[in-house]
Amino acid sequence: MTEILNIAHLNIALKKEPTRLLVKDVAFQLSAGKTTCIVGESGSGKSLTALTVMGLLSQQLLATGQVLFNGVDLTTLNNKEMQSIRGAQIGMIFQEPMTSLNPVLTVGYQIGEVLSAHKGLKGEALALKVGQLLTQVGISADRANSYPDELSGGQRQRVMVAMSIACEPALLIADEPTTALDVTVQAQILTLLDELKNRMQMAMLFITHDFGVVSDIADDVIVMFRGEIVEAGSKEQVLGNPQHPYTKALLDCVPDVAGKKTLKPIDYAWLNQNKVAG
């Protein structure tokens, strides 16, 4: 299995307050053709970790450690070098398909921007490739001339997917890509992402707080709590036989479709007392 990303000793802190770590000693690897889900509550550091890989961390934050992408340490790159990787070798999909697209440009133009910036495509060739990408994500090619407001939420997210895979990235980072969507649309987008990942043999880093989604799409699962990875392993292992008390507590909060299990809120006082993390 080809290793695509290798993160080690990643620490993130506010520049003003370097001793208080928001992400603490995070380490994991991603391989081609595999989906890894990061789960955790808000504030657990899952989005900060993803933003670091994309080189989009806020100026007020400082990341230290090693982020090896195809052997290159991303933390050592300057803005210009990072730009040539971001969008080309690392694709991204964000949560809100409504706000991530520019309302005054056609979706075809917006998909084309990625291709002209990174591949230098122009004219006929560009239009052809944009059409192909739209077809690939299940939208008819003639919708290239549509504006975002003429598309449904699910279609807009498909456009975002088309943009993110336009340059056939080795790594795709999806930050809660289906949270804002209806369940039936969510199911379609998850299937689409899974197919694309298999066909293009991408490594996928998928951030979510929905355990249902995790069990549908993940190969591996990383559980984060207060900036630390508390448990990581294969999906079967983490969901089926969780070892860490926090993972167990988090799974006890998840309502099941059968309605058989008794919901139990997390006992933070107990977690604090037993110093499980943070």
Added chain:
Amino acid sequence: MMIASNNMILEAKHLVKEYKQRSGRFGLGETVIKALDDVSISLKKGSTLAVVGESGSGKSTLARCLLQLHPFNSGEVLFHGQSLGKLDTAALRHARKNLQMVFQDPFASLNPRMRIGDIVGEGLLVHDLGNANERLKKVQEMLERVGLKPEDVSKYPHQFSGGQRQRIGIARALVLEPEVVVCDEPVSALDVSVQAQILLLLKRLQAEMQLSYVFITHDLRVVRHIADEIVVMNKGKIVEQGEVNTIYQSPQQSYTRDLLKAIPGQQ
């Protein structure tokens, strides 16, 4: 006071709500959208009725029409067998004491410039219940009941987390001791750990205060844990309704089956 002939506390009969939307070139045309198309539901006293559907199904419009927050084209809403539409302003205000709402977004639904004591106590003030001291005592009791501290009355919304704000929203709805609470996606914006806390809180308060809930949601996993009956909506129409377990075990309509099949995480 009219005595209801059955144990239905809130009923909607043949509700129709139409929106006009500008369409066509330069928005000169007009399309009529039926947000509610002949919708009838009934809520049993002390039970929870979940209304589920995807965006645009009309579930939130229904919530607002039930509480007379939206005018509707035809149909009626009966509370204890009495039509709310026939009440005058004063009588409707009196009825509203018993019909409260919990909103989806705990960040947008609390006025950032008001203290928690004033937010929760506003209903008591509007309905002229008790003097200042009695109101404060009531607000503090209610805050404790939802898991907050009495001294929180002097704080502002930004000093609380999302889950705590939702508790404040619940306290605001319940301080008037209503009979019916309409919850519009009360846990959708919350982390799963906080969601579990709020669901359990709502269940406990229902038992303690004999509340009846209309629970609007798009999450079918949550429904199974909170509701007794379910109404499935699509494009303004009721597709299917009945007892939760029956519908989950043997959905009759293909739309309901599709919805159930789309729930993530069922191998």
